[in-house]
Amino acid sequence: MSAVDIPVGSGPTVMATRGLGVRTSSRAILEDITLDFPDRMTTAIIGPSGCGKTTLIRTLNRMTELSPGLSIEGEVLYRGQNIYDPAVSPVIVRQKIGMVFQRPVVFPMTVYENVAFGLRIAKFDEETLHERVIESIQRAALWDQVGDDLYRPALELSGGQQQRLCIARALAVQPRVLLLDEPTASLDPQAAKSVESLITELDKSLCVIIVTHNLLQATRVADRTAFLYEGRLVEVGPTEELFERPKERLTEEYITGRFG
DSSP: OOTTOOOOOOSSEEEEEEEEEEEOSSOEEEEEEEEEEETTSEEEEEOSTTSSHHHHHHHTTTOGGGSTTOEEEEEEEETTEETTSTTSOHHHHHHHEEEEOSSOOOOSSBHHHHHHHHHHHTTOOHHHHHHHHHHHHHHTTOHHHHTTOTTSBGGGSOHHHHHHHHHHHHHHTOOSEEEEESTTTTSOHHHHHHHHHHHHHHTTTSEEEEEOSOHHHHHHHOSEEEEEETTEEEEEEEHHHHHHSOSSHHHHHHHTTOOO
16 A cells, blocks of 8 residues: 555444554553444543543554654554554544644634645645635534634634634544544533534544543543543443443443542
8 A cells, every 4th residue: 555545445433443552661551452433423432540541542643653652562443454554654644533632722823724724734726725624614613703704813712612623624634533632621611512512513424532531521422432441441332331331340430430
């Protein structure tokens, strides 16, 4: 396979990990994670602080390899292709598998140019770029707030608007997977509600994977939930089933607040 593309396949699972491990020189952060991520569904990753949730989601689009001293074991598959194969371009990986962080990462430029940023790097022509920017802002449920002034400084937006702007920027390059790392942790309740509503719309067309400490949020937005503890996958299943009828005692203790 060439270094400039990732094949598109078919089937209900768009991403998967097989025996995934992440290690430093002295300890394992993740061990033997085998997990499927279905298309057009939201999967929540929950677990106590330090269990490896953020490391897992960063590994899904090769962000982990930007951290010195970490080694990756096993496979991360996108449409059946290991994204860590040397023939696969990390730039293409991050176009197909977008990521939004806990705190909005807004560039000191206009709303329009924030959304256009990745498209300009990919050298889209101006007509296509403009269409993608408009479409992405609309998909991110931000058009009503910014559509009349796309050239205002993005840093003037509220926190919730900035987070949706980051989602619009990720959507502009048309990913098949959207990774969300605690996307509402720094937002007020009303802004968080808006982002949650957006997630439930996006998973009609995307594979959405969200890390959250908020167990109620997982029940509201996720079709499936995976519980991690000390770098290992304890249990995964339909969200309602995992919360109401967990199979593992450790899962039950965590979701009922009797953990530890």
